[in-house]
Each structure stands twice: as C-alpha cells, then as structure tokens.
Amino acid sequence: MTDDLTEIQARQAEFVAERDWEEYHRPKNLAMAISVEASELVELYQWRESELSAACRENEELREATREELADILCYTLSLADQLNIDLGTATVEKIEANSERYPADDPPSPME
Amino acid sequence: MTDDLTEIQARQAEFVAERDWEEYHRPKNLAMAISVEASELVELYQWRESELSAACRENEELREATREELADILCYTLSLADQLNIDLGTATVEKIEANSERYPADDPPSPME
Amino acid sequence: MTDDLTEIQARQAEFVAERDWEEYHRPKNLAMAISVEASELVELYQWRESELSAACRENEELREATREELADILCYTLSLADQLNIDLGTATVEKIEANSERYPADDPPSPME
Amino acid sequence: MTDDLTEIQARQAEFVAERDWEEYHRPKNLAMAISVEASELVELYQWRESELSAACRENEELREATREELADILCYTLSLADQLNIDLGTATVEKIEANSERYPADDPPSPME
Numbered sequence: 521m522t523d524d525l526t527e528i529q530a531r532q533a534e535f536v537a538e539r540d541w542e543e544y545h546r547p548k549n550l551a552m553a554i555s556v557e558a559s560e561l562v563e564l565y566q567w568r569e570s571e572l573s574a575a576c577r578e579n580e581e582l583r584e585a586t587r588e589e590l591a592d593i594l595c596y597t598l599s600l601a602d603q604l605n606i607d608l609g610t611a612t613v614e615k616i617e618a619n620s621e622r623y624p625a626d627d628p629p630s631p632m633e
Numbered sequence: 634m635t636d637d638l639t640e641i642q643a644r645q646a647e648f649v650a651e652r653d654w655e656e657y658h659r660p661k662n663l664a665m666a667i668s669v670e671a672s673e674l675v676e677l678y679q680w681r682e683s684e685l686s687a688a689c690r691e692n693e694e695l696r697e698a699t700r701e702e703l704a705d706i707l708c709y710t711l712s713l714a715d716q717l718n719i720d721l722g723t724a725t726v727e728k729i730e731a732n733s734e735r736y737p738a739d740d741p742p743s744p745m746e
Numbered sequence: 747m748t749d750d751l752t753e754i755q756a757r758q759a760e761f762v763a764e765r766d767w768e769e770y771h772r773p774k775n776l777a778m779a780i781s782v783e784a785s786e787l788v789e790l791y792q793w794r795e796s797e798l799s800a801a802c803r804e805n806e807e808l809r810e811a812t813r814e815e816l817a818d819i820l821c822y823t824l825s826l827a828d829q830l831n832i833d834l835g836t837a838t839v840e841k842i843e844a845n846s847e848r849y850p851a852d853d854p855p856s857p858m859e
Numbered sequence: 860m861t862d863d864l865t866e867i868q869a870r871q872a873e874f875v876a877e878r879d880w881e882e883y884h885r886p887k888n889l890a891m892a893i894s895v896e897a898s899e900l901v902e903l904y905q906w907r908e909s910e911l912s913a914a915c916r917e918n919e920e921l922r923e924a925t926r927e928e929l930a931d932i933l934c935y936t937l938s939l940a941d942q943l944n945i946d947l948g949t950a951t952v953e954k955i956e957a958n959s960e961r962y963p964a965d966d967p968p969s970p971m972e
Contacts, residue, residue, distance in 0.1 A: 522720075522722040522723045522725075522726045523637050523638045523639045523640075523722045524636050524637065524638070524722075525636045525637070525638050525641075525722075526636045527636075528638075528722060528725055528726060528729075531726065531729050532725075532729055535729055535732060535733055538738040538741075539736060539738055539741035540741060541741070541744060542685075542686070544743070544744050544793050545686070546683050546684060546685055546686060546689075547678060547684070547686055547689045547699065548678040548681060548682075548683045548684070548796075549683065549792055549793055551671075551674045551675045551677065551678045551699075552675060552678075552788050552791070552792040552891065553792050554671045554674060554706065555668070555671040555672055555674070555675045555785060555788060555894060556785050556788055556789045556792060557671075558664075558667045558668040558670075558671040558706075558785075559668055559781060559782050559784075559785030559786075559788075560785075561664045561667060561668070562664045562665060562668045562778050562781060562782055562785075562901075563782045564664065565660060565661040565664045565665075565778070566775055566778040566779050566782060567770050567775055567969065567970050567971045568661060568971075569661075569909065570659050570661045570662065570774075570908065570909040571659060571660070571661070572655075572659055573655070573658070573659060573660055573716035573717060576659075576660045576716070576717060577716075577717055577718060583717050583718075583719070586660065586664075586713065586717055586719065587717075587719045587724045588724070588728070590710055590713060590714055590719060590721055590724060591721070591724040591725045591727070591728035592728060593667065593671075593706065593710055594707070594710060594721060594724075594725045595725060595728055595729060595732070597703055597706055597707060597710075598725075600699065600703060601703055603686035603689070603690075604686060604689060604690055604696050604699055604700075605690060605696075606696070606699065606700045606703060607635075608703055608704070608707060609635040609636045609637075609638075609641060610635045611700045611701070611703060611704040611707075612635075612641055612645075612703075612704045612707045612708060612711075613635045613641060613644065614704070615701070615704035615705060615708055616641075616644050616645055616648055616708060619648060619708070620648055623652060625651040625652055628651075628652035628653060628654070630657070630906065631654060631657050631906050632906045632907075657906050661909075662905055662906055665778065665901050665904070665905040666905050668781060668898060668901060669898050669901055669902045669905060671898075672894060672895050672897075672898030672899075672901075673898075675788075675891050675894060675895055675898075676895045678891070679888055679891040679892050679895060680856065680857050680858045680883050680888055681858075682796065683795065683796040683887075743793065744793050745793045745794075748946075748948040748949045748951075748952045749863050749864045749865045749866075749948045750862050750863065750864070750948075751862045751863070751864050751867075751948075752862045753862075754864075754948060754951055754952060754955075757952065757955050758951075758955055761955055761958060761959055764964040764967075765962060765964055765967035765970075766967060767967070767970060768911075768912070769911075770969065770970050771912070772909050772910060772911055772912060772915075773904060773910070773912055773915045773925065774904040774907060774908075774909045774910070775909065777897075777900045777901045777903065777904045777925075778901060778904075780897045780900060780932065781894070781897040781898055781900070781901045783897075784890075784893045784894040784896075784897040784932075785894055787890045787893060787894070788890045788891060788894045790890065791886060791887040791890045791891075794887060795887075796885050796887045796888065797885060797886070797887070798881075798885055799881070799884070799885060799886055799942035799943060802885075802886045802942070802943060803942075803943055803944060809943050809944075809945070812886065812890075812939065812943055812945065813943075813945045813950045814950070814954070816936055816939060816940055816945060816947055816950060817947070817950040817951045817953070817954035818954060819893065819897075819932065819936055820933070820936060820947060820950075820951045821951060821954055821955060821958070823929055823932055823933060823936070824951075826925065826929060827929055829912035829915070829916075830912060830915060830916055830922050830925055830926075831916060831922075832922070832925065832926045832929060833861075834929055834930070834933060835861040835862045835863075835864075835867060836861045837926045837927070837929060837930040837933075838861075838867055838871075838930045838933045838934060838937075839861045839867060839870065840930070841927070841930035841931060841934055842867075842870050842871055842874055842934060845874060845934070846874055849878060851877040851878055854877075854878035854879060854880070856883070857878075857880060857883050
C-alpha cells in the first residue's frame with residue numbers, strides 16, 4: 521500500500537486540506553519548499569568526502585537523516601503534483617524512457633554530457 | 634503500474650545500472666542533482682506572481698514545464714533511495730503521519746511555525 | 747574598509763587558513779555550501795506573501811535574518827573566489843556590463859526573457 | 860574601484876532602476892534568484908570528483924564557468940541587500956568575526972560541528 525504513489529499523494533493532500541493550507545500551498549511556494557528540503561539533504565553531505573554508496577549505507581546516522589529528507593522532498597513534490605493535477609508516476613516513467621533514448625545503453629556517455 | 638513506487642524505482646535503478654553510472658551516482662552527487670533539479674523548478678516561478686494553484690493549472694506551458702521538473706526530481710530521489718536501500722514509500726507515509734501529529738488538524742498553525 | 751571586497755576576502759581566507767580548513771574548502775564543497783546558505787535565505791520567504799521591498803524593510807526581524815544569510819552567502823562566495831584565484835569584484839562589474847547590453851534600458855524586457 | 864562593494868552595489872541598483880524592475884526585484888523573488896544561481900554553480904560540480912582547489916584552478920573552462928556563476932550570485936545578493944538597505948560589507952565582516960569566535964583557531968573543530 522505504501523508503494524502506491526496515488527495513495528500517498530491522496531494522504532498528503534488530505535493532510536493539507538484538513539489544515540486549510542491551500543492558501544500557503546501555492547505552486548511558487550511549493551517549488552521553494554522542495555528546494556529548501558533538497559538543500560537540507562545537501563547539507564548532510566557538504567563537508568563529507570564523496571563516498572561510494574556502500575560506505576554511506578554503513579553509516580546508519582547518515583542513512584536515517586537522508587531518509588528523513590527524501591521523505592520531506594517527496595511530500596512537497598506530491599503536494600505540487602496534486603495542486604496542478606499532475607500524474608507524477610506517469611511523468612516519471614515517461615522521463616526514464618526519454619532518458620533511456622537520450623543516453624544509449626550500448627554506448628553510454630557520462631551523465632555530464 | 635506507474636503508481637507503484639517500487640516498480641518505478643526498479644526501472645530507474647536498471648537505467649543507471651545499464652549505463653554503469655554507479656560511479657557517478659554517489660550519495661553526495663545525487664543530493665546535489667536533486668537540489669539542481671529543484672532549482673530548475675524554482676526558476677520557472679522566480680519572477681512570476683505568487684498565484685493560487687487554480688491560475689497555474691490554466692497555464693498549460695507552466696504546468697507542462699513543472700511536470701518535467703517534478704519527474705526529474707523523483708528520478709534522482711528514487712536513485713538515492715535505491716543507493717541507500719531506503720524504502721521511500723514507507724518513509725513518506727511515516728513523515729505524513731509525523732507531520733499530522735506535529736500540526737494538529739483541529740487547531741492548525743501556519744506552516745511557518 | 748568594510749567596503750573593500752579584496753580586504754573582506756583576505757579576512758575570510760585568513761579565517762579558513764588559521765583553522766586548516768583547505769581540506770574541506772574544496773570547490774565542490776563550497777558550491778554546495780553557497781547553495782545551502784541560499785536555501786536558508788529562501789526558507790525565510792517560502793510561506794510569506796510576495797511583498798514589495800518597502801513592506802519587508804519594515805519587518806525588522808525578517809530584515810535581520812536576511813542580513814545574516816546574505817553575509818553567509820558572501821563568506822562562502824569569497825572563499826570559492828579565493829580558492830580559484832577569481833577576482834570577484836571585476837567579474838561582477840563585467841557581469842553587470844554584460845547584462846546591461848543584454849537587456850537594453852530603453853526597451854527593457856521582463857527579466858523572464 | 861571594482862573592489863568597492865558599495866560602488867558595485869550602486870551599479871547593480873542603477874541597472875535595475877533603469878529597467879523598472881523593482882516590481883520583479885521583490886525580496887522573495889531575489890531570494891529565489893540567488894538560490895537558482897547557486898544551483899547553476901552546483902551543477903558545474905555535481906558529477907565531478909571532489910578535487911582540491913589546486914586541481915580545479917588548472918581547469919580553465921571550469922574556472923571561467925565558476926567565475927560567471929559567482930558574479931551572478933553577487934549581483935542578486937547585492938540587489939537584495941540594496942532593496943532592504945542592508946550594509947553587506949559590514950554584515951560580512953561581522954559574520955567572519957562571529958565565526959572566528961564560534962570556531963576557535965587554536966583548537967579548530969571540523970566545519971561540520
């Protein structure tokens with residue numbers, strides 16, 4: 521159940537509606553909120569070495585803090601999708617498909633290109 | 634199917650693995666990437682009036698551009714969750730529940746508090 | 747004296763050197779740090795109405811908090827300029843001149859263009 | 860002359876005034892603009908190794924791109940300081956002094972603390 525993006529979005533929308541926060545949840549403000557949460561994630565890593573994922577996975581404190589920030593990011597991302605009637609799941613699958621064509625697997629460029 | 638977060642995450646992980654991008658997809662770099670995509674979203678709204686969602690919904694160009702950026706944000710968010718073995722759906726549902734207790738619905742504070 | 751950008755940069759560089767922080771003050775990390783401070787600034791405004799400057803000037807608490815964040819941003823901006831031997835004052839004046847040509851004053855476009 | 864922060868701020872303010880952009884240069888929007896420019900800086904480094912400054916200095920393309928983004932950041936930082944009558948030079952010197960007390964030089968903690 522907690523894998524169903526539509527269900528999670530409905531829960532977040534209900535949370536916002538119950539508090540009469542539509543006034544605050546304007547798209548401009550939600551864009552800012554996503555960006556602020558993304559920076560709280562960046563803050564966790566800003567002075568750290570650029571470790572591979574395996575090393576980070578063993579750092580339980582870092583992993584838990586990352587989990588909290590990713591959840592915050594998804595909450596606001598779902599709120600903005602909800603406000604603008606965007607089907608976030610379909611949009612993301614289509615994006616992965618578009619990226620798959622843009623970066624061919626048989627001759628993958630670096631992600632910098 | 635495109636509502637299943639675990640399924641979308643698996644697709645994104647496969648996309649990354651097929652291109653041998655684990656070297657790039659270090660947690661530090663993915664945190665930066667999420668933040669960069671979030672700012673591309675902010676850029677869409679930075680000089681605009683702070684309109685209510687209903688007005689933004691009628692602006693098809695803005696809505697489509699927002700959809701693209703939200704998808705980019707979720708792609709990288711899922712990549713980081715994947716790298717650190719984080720169950721993003723559960724984390725998000727738990728966050729909504731925690732926020733529901735923090736901000737009581739019967740006497741909702743402003744989100745600034 | 748506190749108007750002299752070279753002098754302020756020298757002070758910030760001395761602060762970093764005295765603490766042996768060159769190891770941390772890698773360009774990648776400093777870029778992240780500037781971005782994190784910029785988001786702390788965004789956080790001050792994310793749920794607020796989009797007021798004109800005159801209204802914000804009268805809000806002493808907001809003005810003081812903004813002042814703190816702008817100072818943090820300039821500290822890290824000067825650190826990165828210092829690390830890469832960039833003359834920030836000249837770069838900024840040249841940028842203003844380039845923008846002046848890009849956006850003609852006699853027929854100014856909106857900044858969105 | 861291009862070291863005088865007050866002089867650079869006056870030039871940026873004149874650039875804005877000549878284009879009648881006060882309407883756009885609201886504090887909320889300028890905070891967003893600084894953050895967007897900071898992320899363009901982050902984008903330059905997001906997939907790169909975390910090199911020491913000496914290595915980055917030798918990469919002329921990266922150094923030039925960094926210079927451009929730092930100038931953009933300072934332009935908007937000065938605009939916001941101007942809109943709110945903030946003396947950015949004094950604020951920054953005071954911040955360096957406060958940081959000097961917070962992080963003692965004779966027993967420097969890591970910047971993470």
